[in-house]
């Protein structure tokens with residue numbers, strides 16, 4: 001190699017290196033751009049909803065998920081554990097809204113509860129949410145504002161364990177909703193006007209199981225008159241992710257001819273339980289693994305609405321033949337679901353470490369249909385006395401249900417564990433965010449107070465919640481937002497009534 005060749009080589013090397021540096025800088029910029037582009041926009045819009053696209057219309061909301069690539073869908077949020085939840089909620093509807101990420105462990109100010117963790121998002125406004133997804137499993141999102149959840153301001157929120165999905169398992173979401181053509185604010189006002197005399201009439205026999213006579217029960221927005229028919233294969237494994245997004249309905253899930261394995265409740269893994277009927281309370285989720293039979297056929301998966309003869313569901317099929325579809329009305333009436341029978345069997349695969357209880361919080365759940373008053377420790381939101389916990393406390397919550405309706409009790413920001421049902425200790429019980437406290441029963445749960453903030457704790461029956469069945473848990477030393485401090489502790493009964501009574505148009 002002569003001098004000239006040598007300097008040429010050095011020049012070439014220099015250029016190459018420069019290219020690599022510039023290239024990597026460009027790549028870095030591109031990555032940064034991609035990072036920005038990972039934001040998913042959830043646009044909330046007004047919608048006129050028709051059951052099965054026909055007949056009467058009802059005022060509803062729709063959530064449109066705008067993906068980073070610009071594509072849109074209405075199927076919900078699908079994320080991966082340990083990745084960022086990076087979402088902008090855009091309120092394109094005509095009402096102030098919020099969205100709560102049900103069951104997710106989030107920083108307190110990301111929790112989406114009006115007047116507790118944020119102010120409502122006004123029409124035309126948007127709000128960003130960004131936090132690390134620390135869980136995986138089946139969750140959902142819903143409005144925590146007024147009665148919007150009854151008007152379909154809700155969607156699935158699924159978090160996969162890793163990016164690489166198991167191709168052997170077909171994932172199917174079953175999103176259950178109760179539906180009424182009536183204005184829910186009118187329904188609520190009517191419930192509040194309920195007088196004792198009416199209670200004694202015979203038609204109110206089932207009052208204790210349902211407060212509302214629904215027009216339809218929906219699975220993925222469709223009734224059984226026109227259900228979703230999902231094609232699968234003989235011998236295929238299906239993972240049903242059942243989400244009870246109903247405002248005030250519990251169900252018995254019936255797998256019909258199929259047998260399944262319940263593998264998770266409320267997103268948390270459990271020791272598999274075989275069966276073909278499983279109860280599901282309001283706001284709960286069930287993940288059921290089903291192996292389709294070798295013999296070809298069609299298999300309805302049904303949810304029977306508690307206290308009614310109505311059912312909802314979808315059809316799994318492994319044939320090309322048109323399936324026989326069950327009627328939305330069944331011959332039999334579904335009585336009270338036996339929630340505790342299943343609850344006693346559940347063994348968590350991730351139980352809390354054994355630890356003495358530092359603090360016990362007692363919650364007395366009471367109510368009367370006379371005036372439709374629902375209370376926790378004889379108080380109704382916002383006239384409440386918050387409970388206080390310290391970071392690091394092992395906290396026990398005791399729910400004593402003093403009346404003949406069940407109450408799905410939900411704690412925000414934490415996952416508790418069921419430890420006792422009616423005096424019977426439960427070892428390694430279910431870890432949940434919502435537990436159905438059955439009529440005239442006592443249930444104990446424990447959680448580790450490890451997520452500082454001011455957290456909502458409430459009944460997830462939307463009409464009980466609207467009537468004030470909501471309180472809070474405050475972490476000592478957490479700076480409480482002023483909108484929260486301005487809301488609680490004030491006798492605002494007339495205000496509450498105003499808020500939930502029908503808007504004058």
Ligand SMILES: [Cu+2]
Nearest residue numbers: 407459461464
């Ligand atoms: Cu309740």
